Amino acid sequence: MALVTVNDTTLTDIADAIRSKNGTENTYKPSEMPEAIEAISGGGITPTGTKEISITQNGTTTEDVTNYASAEISVSVPNSYGVSDEGKVVSNGELVAQTSDTVTSNDTYDTTLINSLTVNVRSSSLPARVLDYQEITMASTATQSNKVTVNLVPSTSCYIHIMIDTWPASPDSTEYIALLFGIVKFTVSGGNAANAILRPAGTIGNDSSMATFNTSTGELQLGGQYGHFMAGTKYHIWQFEMGASS
Amino acid sequence: MYFKKIENGYISFVGVGDGGEIITESEYQEIMEVIQSKPRDTENIGYKLKVDLSWEPYEKEPIPDQEEIDDSEAIGILLGGAS
Numbered sequence: 001m002a003l004v005t006v007n008d009t010t011l012t013d014i015a016d017a018i019r020s021k022n023g024t025e026n027t028y029k030p031s032e033m034p035e036a037i038e039a040i041s042g043g044g045i046t047p048t049g050t051k052e053i054s055i056t057q058n059g060t061t062t063e064d065v066t067n068y069a070s071a072e073i074s075v076s077v078p079n080s081y082g083v084s085d086e087g088k089v090v091s092n093g094e095l096v097a098q099t100s101d102t103v104t105s106n107d108t109y110d111t112t113l114i115n116s117l118t119v120n121v122r123s124s125s126l127p128a129r130v131l132d133y134q135e136i137t138m139a140s141t142a143t144q145s146n147k148v149t150v151n152l153v154p155s156t157s158c159y160i161h162i163m164i165d166t167w168p169a170s171p172d173s174t175e176y177i178a179l180l181f182g183i184v185k186f187t188v189s190g191g192n193a194a195n196a197i198l199r200p201a202g203t204i205g206n207d208s209s210m211a212t213f214n215t216s217t218g219e220l221q222l223g224g225q226y227g228h229f230m231a232g233t234k235y236h237i238w239q240f241e242m243g244a245s246s
Numbered sequence: 247m248y249f250k251k252i253e254n255g256y257i258s259f260v261g262v263g264d265g266g267e268i269i270t271e272s273e274y275q276e277i278m279e280v281i282q283s284k285p286r287d288t289e290n291i292g293y294k295l296k297v298d299l300s301w302e303p304y305e306k307e308p309i310p311d312q313e314e315i316d317d318s319e320a321i322g323i324l325l326g327g328a329s
Contacts, residue, residue: 136251136261139281139295145307146294148251148258151265231293232281 006030087115131155132218132239135165141231142223152239154218159242160211165234248274256302257295 015028021040028036051068055061055075065071081095088095091113098115106121132153142148152160210224220237222229229235250273251258251266260269260277269277280299287293293301 134261134263134265136259136265137278137281138259139257139277140284140293141287142258143292143307146292146304149253150251231284231287 089113128159128240128242130238130240131158132237134237135234136237137234138229138231142229144224147221147223148229150220150222150237152213152218152220152237154216155239155241156215157241158215158239160213160220161238161240162211163236163238165236250274250277252297255297257297257299 011030014033018028018033018036018040019025022036026036047065047067047069049068050070050072051063051065053063053071053073055073056077058077058080063071085095088097089112090096096113098113100116100118101109101114102118102120103109104120109117111117134150134152136150138148140146211220211222212224213220220239247264248260248262248269248271249264249266250260250269257277260274260281277295277299280295284295285293285301285303287306290306291303292306293303296302
């Protein structure tokens, strides 16, 4: 073994380094230094155990797990909804507002995203279907020479139903039978599709026309020799077909 | 929806629905007021409503002689039986 010379500051530095690492204030002889250094090798504290961490709200948090080998994290953040979320449902992982809808036929419908459903299913048991409806108030009296035209849905086969709504307080004329009663039912007749004469059942004299209906254009002409539609009188006009279903 | 029907420069009628030129409710009410204040027809003179809401007199067609009908025919007319 050879003899060497070492500065005393060097030995002091080594001892300081040892004390810095092991956190002591021990003094060391040079011969004791190797053993002290061996005790330091492998680094500070060995982490052990499991730290339990509980997360109960959204946000950022920091946990010191230096001295632990592992962390067991439990997350239990309650749902937080505001007034604006009222009535919403979850769709594709997001809150969405429900909407309204209308159904017109019998079927099964998914209402998950619907909060209001309007049902408008026509009954299939009704024998008639309304094609058109108008409410009119005559400005002047329609007669055979002063006919007026009501535009309806064109149809080659239909019924026209005209009903008086309000009898005028001062009618201009009361001679005509069909206007003395509240309801006049017309049946479109006539083999010619271009013009159909509307008349009540039976005839009055030689000319029973009160109105004519052009099935091609859907024009209903009011006014005939014995069919006066009175000024100031309100009429309801229905056009419907028979035997239709929804 | 309100409408007025104009034919040959005269207002034939006003109505509710889809039967002519669309008008506002206020115009509908205005025309209705004019209709309700129509001059009374005489035996020979009737009145038509012009588009400017003034009344125009016209000569009415003579009323034909009416034929008497029996009760069964009248009932048929009233009940609107099959044509």
